[in-house]
Amino acid sequence: MQQQSSAQSETRPIADIEPETDTVACCGDIAVCQALAEGRHGDVFNWLGMHQLTLDGKKSLVVRAVLPGALEATVLDSKTGKKVASLSPVADAEPLFAGTLGRRTKPFAYQLQVRYPDAELLLDDPYRYPSLLDEKDTYLFCEGRQQQAWRFLGANWQECNGSKGVLFAVWAPNAQAVSVIGDFNCWDHRRHSMRFHQGSGIWEIFIPGLVGGEHYKYAIQAHNGYWQQKADPFARSMEPSPHNASRVPFDECWDWCDASWMTGRSQIAWHKAPISIYEVHLGSWRRKGHDGRDYLDYEELIAQLVPYVVAMGFTHVEFMPLSEYPFDGSWGYQPVGMYAPTYRFGSAAALKALVDAFHQVGIGVLLDWVPAHFPKDPHGLARFDGTCLYEHEDPRRGSHPDWDTLIYNYGRKEVQSFLLSNACYWLQEFHIDGLRLDAVSSMLYLDYSRKPGEWAPNQYGGRENLDAIALLQDLNTRLYTSYPGIMMIAEESTAWGGVSRDVGGGGLGFGFKWNMGWMHDTLSYISRDPIHRSYHHHEMTFSLVYAYTEQFILSLSHDEVVHGKRSLIEKIPGDDWQKFATLRAYYGFMWAHPGKQLLFMGNEFGQRHEWQHDYSLDWHLLQFEPHQQLQRWVTDLNRCYRQLPALWQRDGDGAGFAWLDCTDAADSVLAFCRFDDHGNALVAVCNFTPTVRLGYRIGLPKAGHYAELLNSDSHFYGGSDVGNGGGITTEHQPWQGMQYSALISLPPLATVYFQWQEQD
Structure with missing residues (x-):
């Protein structure tokens, strides 16, 4: 300085x-x-x-x-x-x-x-100091195997010959000249021209005496002589639009208090553990200010969001992308600062404090991550050094037609290191417990959303993006090895086989896959008038045909309540009583279905409006009893779910599930059992018509008394209070493939859970 x-x-x-x-x-x-x-x-x-x-x-x-x-x-x-x-x-x-x-x-x-x-x-x-780059670091970067690239690329605090300063380093192999410009040199590209390392394509300079928070960019001269100003791809802090400068990070570290969580996490086999995820967009979960337009900061989110997730009984929270993005309407899915936590809610240290707070109360934190594409903003990665550096040069592989974005060149080693290191950055620096990869399908297929002639086949003439597949396999293998206890989750909407299968077995190596088919089918079903549901019974049963081909998460995400799709409560026909009753019954079916659960914010209390990223959720609805009762139902579902291993211990094992009745389309009734590792059963019965069915016989796996654990028609949840007096007792009459059975009172538009109880 x-x-x-x-x-x-x-x-x-x-x-x-x-x-x-x-x-x-x-x-x-x-x-x-x-x-x-x-x-x-x-x-x-x-x-x-x-x-x-x-x-x-x-x-x-x-x-x-x-x-x-x-x-x-x-x-x-x-x-x-x-x-x-x-x-x-x-x-x-x-x-x-x-x-x-x-x-x-x-x-x-x-x-x-x-x-x-x-x-x-x-x-x-600065020109009296030697290069501070390590040859091993740059070698691994160029080989596509660098997991810690943010430690030497970007702006990093260093000490050299007794002087403390910042090492700036950027990969721009085809540039003619590169300079750091910023507050400290009046944005004059002549002042701090950088040293070029021809072997790696990296430019670097050590500038002593700087302070945290200073704005900077790189001035890059392409071989045609044209100068452009670019934000730092490895910046760990960025200025908002319209200037979009990078910022020198503050020289600070966070004193984590989550050692117990991190140690315990590494011992959990998540496939056989309860996972109930609350998906959150931090910019619109709740807002403040006299006009309700101001964001909550991380400190306020610690005070409000953390206890709310705990009270609701979710096991995990999933944040929509937090990497810096210039356009609010992208919801973070078009990031330009992959290493920069967004400025919107506070500093990087404050984000760490939020994660730490969740961990200290036993809640895992997942993060949406976007390696599928990036925007064309002029200050971003597009033609970074005057050439297609990060994106594929062939527009048939490097341009995304749906979102008007660019696609990473997954076959380039340095790009592999950029993405691999970024995943490690969030897991390591922020103690994130897992990454949900957005738009994986668009990565896997060369012809994704393209017409004939608009895509180029791979070397074998196929439509598979072999470079992206290899990247995903390597990424998952490395991350699971380096960060025990994490979860890697794919949003993959096709029938690609082996998304959550081990790489050694030919799979992509993810831990879980969103079950998009289940989501589309079942939402279609509940959107129909009850009188028509009998003709579409398969929409509720088809998911069990393929339920064990992957490790699934049943997701009701933000994508299902935007762009004219309506909120979940408003998808359902009928009056308010039928809407709420159907949604409660649907959630009961979802929580009992094989697979983990994900619910987008607002759906737990019946948000009426479609989700809008610029506005808070309609928390005022909780002054009305039906919304309170729906929220109570979700809370009790989570409580029951966490306490009953039958609902999660054998999600990936077909022997952990048995249909009692999947063919009663005429009555729109579904009945099934879930079993834990010891054979203990949870029986779920769902009625998706407004008709009360008295004396409805169901098969039961064991003789004795079955307690009615949960009933979505209870008056506590806003129902008509049709029930079974606390439980049912079996008769020695075989039924539905079981040795025993019982007659039950099946409430209208409801799901009921029964559990066998050992008698004294």
Whole structure:
């Protein structure tokens, strides 16, 4: 950082210093001088700073510096503070200054005392410092195997030769010249031209004396001579639109208090554990201010969101993307700062505090992650160094037709390291418990959303994106190895086989896959009038045909309550009583169905309006009893779910499920059993018509008394209170493939859970 000089040290006046030789001679020739002065020389560290050279047969030291706006510059010995030389402007190459150092021939630590029209500053010359890049780091980066690239690319605090500063490093192999521009150099690309490492394509410079929070970008000159300003791909903090600058991170660390959670997480086999996820868009879960337009910050979210998720009984919270994005309407799914937590809710440290707070109360934190594409914003990754660097050069593979975005070049090793390191960054630096990968289908297929002739086949003539497949397999393998206890989740909407199968078995290696088919079918079913549901019974049963082909998460996400699809409660026909009763019955079916659960915010209390990212959820609805009762039902479902291993222990095992009746389409009734590892059963019966069915016989796996654990028609949840007096007792009459059975009162538009109870 530039600093105003202190009192004059005890040195000779500048006029008494031995005069330097011709400044142009110090720089080789005028063409070199002009290139240095204009910040377009590709090898500045061989020229700027202090160097030995031979003039007139004598060895000497020369100091060269580009100092825009300077009137005068002097070289000071850092050890003694003495002035040892003056620098003069190079003719026809302003603002380049140069000068020799008289009798001294061995390089030493120095500073530059520079006089400007309005100030005199003491500068620590960045060109006196060596490269701080590690060859092993850059080698792994170029090999596609670097998992910690953010530690040396971007802006990182370092200490060199006793000086603390920031190492800036950026990958731009095809650039002619690259400079750091920012608050600290008046955004002048001539001041801090970077050192180029030809083997890796990385440019770097160590600038001492900076402070956290300063804005910066990279000025990049392409080989056609055109200059462009780019945000740092590895920036860990960014300025909002319209300027979109990167920011030097603050030199701080978070003192985590979640060691117990992190240790325990690594011991959990999540496939055989309860997982109930609350999906949250932090910008619209709840807002504040007199007009309700201000975001809650992380501290307020700790105070409000954390206890709410705990009270609701969810096991995990899933945040929609938090990597920096310029357009609110993208909901974070078009990020330009993959390593920068968005500015909207507070600092990176505050985000860590939120994750820490969730962990301390036993709630896991998942994060939506977007490796499928990136936007074309001019300050972003598009044609980063004047060429298609991050994106595939062939538009048939590098351009996304649906979202007008660009697709990563998954076959490029450095891009692989960029994405792999980014996944590690969120898991390691923020203790995130898992990543949900957005739009995986668009990664897997070369012809995704493309017409014939708009896509190029792979080398075998197929439609599979082999580079993306290899990336996903490598990513999942590395992450599960490096971060025990995490969950990798794919949003994959096709019938691609083996999404959650081990890589060794030919799968993609994810832990879970969203069950998009179940979601589409069942929402279609409940959107029909009850009188028509009998003709579409298969929409509720078909998911069990393929339920064990993957490790599924049943997702009712944000995508189902936007763009004219209506909120869940408003998808359902009928009056309000039927809407709420049907939604309660549907949730009861969902929680008992094989697979884990995900519910988007607002659906737990019957949000009426479609989700709008610019507005808070309609929390005022909770003053009305039906919404309170629906919220209570979801809370009790979560409580019951977590307490009953039959509902989650054998999600991936077909022997953990048995239909009692999947063919009663005429009555729109479904009945089935879930079993835990010890054979204990949970019986679920669902009635999707408004007709009460008295004396409805169901098969039961064991003789004895079955307690009625939950009944969505209870008056506690807003129902008509048709029930079974607390339980049922079996008769020795085989039914529905079971040795025993019982007659039950089946409430209208309801789901009822029964559990066998051991008698004293």
